[in-house]
Structures are given as C-alpha cells and as structure tokens.
Amino acid sequence: MAWDFETEPAFQEKLDWIDAFVREEVEPLDVLWPDSGAPYDVRNPTTRSILRPLQEEVKKRDLWACHLGPELGGEGFGQVKLALMNELLGRSLWAPTVFGCQAPDSGNAEILAAYGTDAQKRRYLEPLLTGEIVSCYSMTEPQAGSDPKEFRCRAERDGDGWCIRGEKYFSSNAPYAEFLIVMCITDPDVPVYQGASMFLVPSDARGVNVVRWSGLAGETLGEGAHGYLRYDDVRVPAENLLGGEGQAFAIAQARLGGGRIHHAMRSVGQLKRAFDMLCERALSRRTQGEELARKQAVQHAVADSFIEIEQFRLLVLYAAWLIDRGRSEEARTYISAVKAWTPKVLGDVVGRAVHVHGALGVSNEMPLHRMWAGVPVMAVVDGPTEVHKTQVARRVLKSHTPAAGPWPSEYLPEREAWARSKLGRWLEHEVGNQ
Numbered sequence: 037m038a039w040d041f042e043t044e045p046a047f048q049e050k051l052d053w054i055d056a057f058v059r060e061e062v063e064p065l066d067v068l069w070p071d072s073g074a075p076y077d078v079r080n081p082t083t084r085s086i087l088r089p090l091q092e093e094v095k096k097r098d099l100w101a102c103h104l105g106p107e108l109g110g111e112g113f114g115q116v117k118l119a120l121m122n123e124l125l126g127r128s129l130w131a132p133t134v135f136g137c138q139a140p141d142s143g144n145a146e147i148l149a150a151y152g153t154d155a156q157k158r159r160y161l162e163p164l165l166t167g168e169i170v171s172c173y174s175m176t177e178p179q180a181g182s183d184p185k186e187f188r189c190r191a192e193r194d195g196d197g198w199c200i201r202g203e204k205y206f207s208s209n210a211p212y213a214e215f216l217i218v219m220c221i222t223d224p225d226v227p228v229y230q231g232a233s234m235f236l237v238p239s240d241a242r243g244v245n246v247v248r249w250s251g252l253a254g255e256t257l258g259e260g261a262h263g264y265l266r267y268d269d270v271r272v273p274a275e276n277l278l279g280g281e282g283q284a285f286a287i288a289q290a291r292l293g294g295g296r297i298h299h300a301m302r303s304v305g306q307l308k309r310a311f312d313m314l315c316e317r318a319l320s321r322r323t324q325g326e327e328l329a330r331k332q333a334v335q336h337a338v339a340d341s342f343i344e345i346e347q348f349r350l351l352v353l354y355a356a357w358l359i360d361r362g363r364s365e366e367a368r369t370y371i372s373a374v375k376a377w378t379p380k381v382l383g384d385v386v387g388r389a390v391h392v393h394g395a396l397g398v399s400n401e402m403p404l405h406r407m408w409a410g411v412p413v414m415a416v417v418d419g420p421t422e423v424h425k426t427q428v429a430r431r432v433l434k435s436h437t438p439a440a441g442p443w444p445s446e447y448l449p450e451r452e453a454w455a456r457s458k459l460g461r462w463l464e465h466e467v468g469n470q
Contacts, residue, residue: 073261126305210263
C-alpha cells in the first residue's frame with residue numbers, strides 16, 4: 037500500500053529554488069506593477085525587458101511551461117507536481133507568466149495542441165509557447181451567465197469561410213492578445229452542446245470591436261484587461277475552425293477542467309501568503325500592553341486559518357493525484373469540490389488577515405485588499421460556485437442508495453433489532469450466565 041506525504045528530494049530542490057526565486061526576483065514586480073493585466077502586455081518594451089531575463093533563468097532550470105509535454109517545450113509534470121509548484125507561483129501576480137503557465141494561455145495552448153491543425157499550431161501555438169504572444173479565451177456572454185442555452189453569438193457559413201456576429205463579455209487579456217478563441221453557435225437547430233463551435237480569430241481582424249474595457253474591483257473605471265467585445269460580421273477562413281464543427285463544449289471541458297484545478301493550486305499560494313501576513317502582524321503588533329498573538333480571539337483566527345488551509349491543500353492535492361492516476365470520472369467530483377470551496381477559504385483567511393491588520397489591512401499599502409477583491413472573482417470564474425456544488429451533490433448521491441423504508445438505515449431501533457437478530461444466541465447465552 038502506497039500512501040506518501042513526502043516529496044522526492046530532487047523535486048524538493050526545485051521547489052526550494054522556485055520559492056526563493058519568486059520571493060526575491062518576482063514578487064517585487066507585483067509592488068511596482070500591480071494591475072492584473074500588466075504581465076500580459078508583452079508588446080510593451082518595458083514588460084518584455086523585465087520578463088525575458090527572468091524567463092530565461094526559468095528555462096535554464098527546466099521549469100518552463102511544465103504543464104506541457106516535452107514535445108511542446110515543457111516538462112510534462114503530473115498534476116501533483118504542478119500543484120506543489122503552483123502553490124509557490126500563486127503568491128505572485130507575475131510568477132505564472134515568468135514560468136510560462138499563465139491563464140488563459142496555458143489552457144489555450146493545451147487545446148491548440150490537442151485540437152489544432154499543423155497550420156494553426158505554427159501560426160498560433162508556437163509563438164504562444166515561447167512567450168512571444170498572449171491569447172484570449174472569449175466565451176462568456178453578457179446575458180448568458182452559466183446557462184449556455186442563452187448563447188447568442190453566431191457563426192454562419194460565408195462562402196468558403198465563416199461570419200461571426202455577437203457579443204462577448206469578460207474576454208480576459210483581450211487588450212494584449214494576438215488572437216482570440218471564440219465560442220459561437222453554428223447550428224441553432226440542435227441542442228447547444230452539439231451546436232457550438234470554436235474559432236481562432238486574429239485580434240486585429242476587421243469587425244472585432246471594443247464596447248469597453250472592464251477592470252477588476254479597485255481598478256480605474258473604463259480601463260482593465262477584460263474586454264466587452266462585439267463581433268460585427270467578423271469573417272474568418274474555414275481553416276480557423278478549431279477542432280470539428282459542433283465540438284466546442286467537448287473542447288471547453290478539456291480546457292476548463294484543468295483550469296479549475298490550477299486556479300485552486302494557485303489559490304493555495306495566496307492563502308499561505310495571507311496567512312504569513314496574519315501571523316507576522318499578530319507577533320509584531322501590540323495592544324493593551326501585550327502582543328496581538330496573546331489575545332485568544334487572534335489565536336483562534338490563526339488556528340482556524342491554519343486548519344482551513346491545510347484541509348483545502350490536501351483536497352487540492354488529492355484531486356491532482358486522482359488526475360495523475362487516470363481516475364478522471366472520480367476526479368471530476370473533486371475538481372468541482374475544490375472549485376466550489378476556493379472562494380470560501382479565501383474569504384475566510386484573507387478576511388481574518390485584513391481584520392487583524394486593522395486600518396493597514398484595508399489600505400493600498402498592503403496586498404490584502406487585492407486578495408480580498410479576488411474572492412468573488414474565484415466564485416464566478418470557470419462556472420459559479422452554485423453550479424459546482426450541484427455537480428458535487430449529484431455525483432456523491434449516485435454512490436448512495438435510498439433507505440428501504442421510511443427510516444434511514446442508521447435509525448437506532450431498527451439497527452438494534454438487526455444487531456439482536458445477528459447476535460441473538462450469543463446475547464441469550466451471556467445474559468443467562470449473569
């Protein structure tokens with residue numbers, strides 16, 4: 037029986053290097069350029085000059101794009117190794133880009149590798165893998181929410197190509213993207229799961245219009261890295277269809293499943309960073325003649341946070357382990373579980389850290405306010421929490437059977453009668469000898 041909580045020494049050395057490199061070389065970038073889109077602006081000469089030396093150092097250490105296989109320039113790490121790695125990268129906004137595993141590019145690269153043609157890979161995948169360009173995943177619509185049956189963005193055949201009409205909201209990194217992967221309805225006469233397709237659209241294609249840029253909470257109104265886009269008769273050639281016609285949701289599931297677990301992995305890093313700040317504050321701040329750390333309420337905040345983080349981390353690692361073992365159906369339950377629980381744990385731990393810091397915690401002089409703003413983001417990204425809770429419940433209930441009668445199987449009077457029927461003779465003998 038194998039049940040191990042240790043990391044191989046050789047890989048632990050890599051993790052130790054990543055930890056030191058992120059803290060000393062990458063986290064300072066978060067202080068100087070804290071906007072969510074800053075690492076993606078690779079067309080900016082300043083951004084490129086900052087990123088290239090750091091990325092080259094990562095490549096020397098064979099730690100570049102580790103989620104991809106060697107044939108794509110990565111290391112082909114399994115999900116457990118990626119989890120251990122990402123909980124270190126999750127401390128920093130810039131770190132995923134420095135290590136070539138930033139969303140949405142990581143997921144876009146995976147589906148291009150799996151579904152793209154040779155020509156699509158040469159034009160879009162190869163420069164994406166080297167970090168020369170970034171991309172956008174344009175799926176969400178203003179009115180649709182989590183219900184794909186409300187999708188209205190259409191792609192219709194136009195000669196030997198396609199014409200795209202419709203709107204997409206929160207198309208992340210669209211301002212910096214070289215291309216967009218756009219989900220469209222191509223056959224409205226069949227269920228949406230069989231009637232949607234994906235297209236590769238150059239960001240400078242005629243008809244790709246910006247309604248407005250949206251930012252996250254705290255960013256300047258009218259600015260941001262999340263595009264509200266309108267596709268006004270955007271024409272793309274037939275070869276820009278990604279995968280087969282009607283395959284959009286199959287492709288999306290392949291992409292989003294990995295994205296959800298990777299979000300959770302990086303969230304562990306955010307949690308640990310917030311926890312470090314909580315503990316440092318408790319040990320350094322004094323009130324009423326003693327350290328905050330001696331106050332019972334603060335001690336409870338520390339204990340509750342430690343327990344929640346460790347529980348969540350083990351859940352994430354177990355989900356990663358199931359994926360590595362090829363137990364994909366079982367893993368889906370745990371992927372949904374970690375996705376649903378991420379905002380809950382983030383809200384709890386970051387909230388306590390903010391509270392213990394007092395006025396400093398809500399200021400722009402600490403990163404806690406950005407972490408706090410990220411809590412509701414994690415509750416809606418890649419599907420709202422409620423949807424994933426429903427999926428967990430449905431899958432869990434499939435493994436149980438209803439009670440045979442009006443009472444649950446553990447109902448005590450029935451259990452006692454059952455136990456006596458099994459042990460009747462022994463009970464009679466023992467009672468009779470007393």
